[in-house]
Amino acid sequence: MIQAAVLAIVGLTVGIAADLWVLGAVLIGLALLFLMLRWWVIDLGYRRWRWGLDHRWIERRSGVLVRKTQIVPRSRVQTLTTKTGPIDRWLGLSSIVIHTAGTHTPNLTIPHLERASADRLREELGG
Amino acid sequence: MSDHLEWQRPHPLTVVVLVATFISGNAFPLIAVVAFGGGGLGFDTIAVVAGGATVGFGALGWFMTGYVITDEAVQYRSGILNREAKAIPLNRIQQVSVAEPVIARAVGLAVVQVSEASADGDIEVRYLGKSDATALTQRLRALAQQREASAAAVGDVASSLAPPPEPPAVLLHTTSARTLIRYNLASTAPGLAAVALVVVAVVFVLALGPGLAAAVPALAVGVGVLVLASTLSTAGVVLTNGGFRLERSTRSLRVEAGLLSRRQVEVRPERIQTLTVSSGPVVRRLNLHQIAFSAATGKASKQNNQLVHLSPAASTDEVARIVQGSVDVDPAFGVDLEPVSALTVRRQLVRSAIAFVFVIAPGSVALWFVHPIAAFVPTLMWWPAAVWYAWERHRRLGLSIDDRRVVVRRGVLNHHLTQVPLSHVQSVSTSASFFQRRLGLSTLNVSTAGIGPGNHVAIPDLPAARCRGLEVELAAAAAARPWELRN
Numbered sequence: 169m170i171q172a173a174v175l176a177i178v179g180l181t182v183g184i185a186a187d188l189w190v191l192g193a194v195l196i197g198l199a200l201l202f203l204m205l206r207w208w209v210i211d212l213g214y215r216r217w218r219w220g221l222d223h224r225w226i227e228r229r230s231g232v233l234v235r236k237t238q239i240v241p242r243s244r245v246q247t248l249t250t251k252t253g254p255i256d257r258w259l260g261l262s263s264i265v266i267h268t269a270g271t272h273t274p275n276l277t278i279p280h281l282e283r284a285s286a287d288r289l290r291e292e293l294g295g
Numbered sequence: 296m297s298d299h300l301e302w303q304r305p306h307p308l309t310v311v312v313l314v315a316t317f318i319s320g321n322a323f324p325l326i327a328v329v330a331f332g333g334g335g336l337g338f339d340t341i342a343v344v345a346g347g348a349t350v351g352f353g354a355l356g357w358f359m360t361g362y363v364i365t366d367e368a369v370q371y372r373s374g375i376l377n378r379e380a381k382a383i384p385l386n387r388i389q390q391v392s393v394a395e396p397v398i399a400r401a402v403g404l405a406v407v408q409v410s411e412a413s414a415d416g417d418i419e420v421r422y423l424g425k426s427d428a429t430a431l432t433q434r435l436r437a438l439a440q441q442r443e444a445s446a447a448a449v450g451d452v453a454s455s456l457a458p459p460p461e462p463p464a465v466l467l468h469t470t471s472a473r474t475l476i477r478y479n480l481a482s483t484a485p486g487l488a489a490v491a492l493v494v495v496a497v498v499f500v501l502a503l504g505p506g507l508a509a510a511v512p513a514l515a516v517g518v519g520v521l522v523l524a525s526t527l528s529t530a531g532v533v534l535t536n537g538g539f540r541l542e543r544s545t546r547s548l549r550v551e552a553g554l555l556s557r558r559q560v561e562v563r564p565e566r567i568q569t570l571t572v573s574s575g576p577v578v579r580r581l582n583l584h585q586i587a588f589s590a591a592t593g594k595a596s597k598q599n600n601q602l603v604h605l606s607p608a609a610s611t612d613e614v615a616r617i618v619q620g621s622v623d624v625d626p627a628f629g630v631d632l633e634p635v636s637a638l639t640v641r642r643q644l645v646r647s648a649i650a651f652v653f654v655i656a657p658g659s660v661a662l663w664f665v666h667p668i669a670a671f672v673p674t675l676m677w678w679p680a681a682v683w684y685a686w687e688r689h690r691r692l693g694l695s696i697d698d699r700r701v702v703v704r705r706g707v708l709n710h711h712l713t714q715v716p717l718s719h720v721q722s723v724s725t726s727a728s729f730f731q732r733r734l735g736l737s738t739l740n741v742s743t744a745g746i747g748p749g750n751h752v753a754i755p756d757l758p759a760a761r762c763r764g765l766e767v768e769l770a771a772a773a774a775a776r777p778w779e780l781r782n
Contacts, residue, residue, distance in 0.1 A: 241774035
């Protein structure tokens with residue numbers, strides 16, 4: 169978003185201040201294209217994203233080009249972290265990070281859950 | 296340190312080690328300052344200011360450092376401006392080791408390293424007198440064992456008693472300097488051979504182009520570099536791993552190694568997360584192997600991830616004896632392994648083709664301008680090697696899962712046989728790249744506790760459905776087994 173906005177502002181500035189409207193239009197067009205591509209990639213990533221929990225483990229599936237699945241048995245969960253950034257707070261979302269004992273692979277993160285779902289998951293795993 | 300705990304300070308000679316470490320780590324800037332006179336300030340002024348500041352910071356660093364052992368945990372505080380405090384609960388201690396870096400060793404000091412299984416949980420008490428370091432290490436090990444024993448048998452009267460005296464440790468393996476030299480020369484031989492090949496190619500091209508007057512000096516430089524690299528590498532291995540000893544007591548596995556910087560690592564056998572037996576192409580001809588035991592450590596993994604970094608053994612039988620004596624398992628040499636998909640050959644050939652397009656082909660075009668014949672040499676060498684490598688990689692890759700462990704075999708030139716007890720599996724994952732998906736393949740990743748490369752094993756190019764089945768099977772097996780640290 170920020171990169172596209174910067175590109176659009178540069179395009180407008182070039183068009184108005186330097187009177188180079190063709191270059192300005194190209195830059196604004198690039199910014200729009202960039203936004204559309206980014207939206208498409210985020211949408212694809214969201215469609216591919218799945219997570220689940222049963223009595224044995226937590227499972228995550230994700231990835232657009234490289235597809236990944238990860239399973240963490242409940243008995244291996246060491247700590248749970250809830251992260252809420254400013255945009256997440258504004259939208260009423262939270263991310264849950266599930267840590268195992270210092271593994272080589274990254275910890276299992278379930279991003280941008282609705283606050284109530286995040287609380288339920290935390291209670292379920294913490295209990 | 297104003298709380299009620301009785302904080303201990305490191306040995307006062309720590310100041311000397313800190314100052315000497317600073318000087319050795321900043322030798323080049325210091326020499327530059329002395330050589331150029333420090334911009335007109337004069338050597339005396341600079342020496343006094345820099346020396347005073349270094350000693351001052353060293354002394355303050357020593358003064359602000361402290362450690363204490365409570366009933367529950369070992370705690371450590373350090374830092375002058377950025378204060379850092381760490382605590383490791385006694386029942387979470389994975390490994391206690393003693394290191395003697397060369398500067399500390401010169402003044403009779405050592406570092407005690409306490410590791411737990413988190414990414415940043417290690418405590419390093421630097422620096423203590425050798426006797427204090429040994430005493431602290433023994434006390435921590437005894438306390439950790441006592442805590443575990445009492446946690447395992449709550450209510451048991453015997454658990455409140457002191458543990459019985461330990462019988463003397465059994466020496467499992469020593470490595471002589473001669474074996475280390477043989478091992479290192481053999482393990483570096485393929486790399487040196489590759490460099491020698493490049494030297495020969497360069498000399499050949501120079502002889503065809505500018506002539507012998509340019510080729511002979513190039514040959515001399517190449518040979519000199521090879522001899523120097525081989526000598527330095529061998530000296531490094533002998534200094535790092537000289538005097539290698541592996542011992543097993545009833546409770547722990549102990550390793551000592553190093554001629555200049557001596558290190559002593561001790562870990563309980565059941566805390567070993569993975570075990571890998573490796574051998575290089577030339578090393579195998581000498582019937583030598585390397586055994587690596589990876590413990591669940593955090594930051595320590597950068598230095599001591601593999602508890603036994605190098606333990607060349609005389610023969611396959613010797614490896615079996617050492618592994619059995621160390622961690623009570625067999626090295627899995629005779630296990631029947633399930634092959635990965637034959638499509639892995641195609642995937643590897645595509646990788647080779649990509650490397651050919653981006654590296655070999657441009658190189659060949661450049662060589663065309665030197666001599667047309669030289670341009671065909673890389674291509675003629677590349678493709679037979681690529682086909683052999685792809686086929687051999689498929690032949691070598693394999694895995695086996697039984698009710699106790701996962702065994703993975705991999706490596707074309709360097710052979711690796713890794714086993715992971717199911718009870719130590721932390722998480723299981725699969726991944727499939729775009730090209731893998733087109734071929735219906737996936738990679739299976741198994742992670743244990745600890746963040747080093749030895750704590751993670753991957754087996755690529757399994758059929759996707761089989762990979763998913765193995766992922767679920769492994770996760771179910773791990774979920775059914777309690778992990779001992781979760782108490």
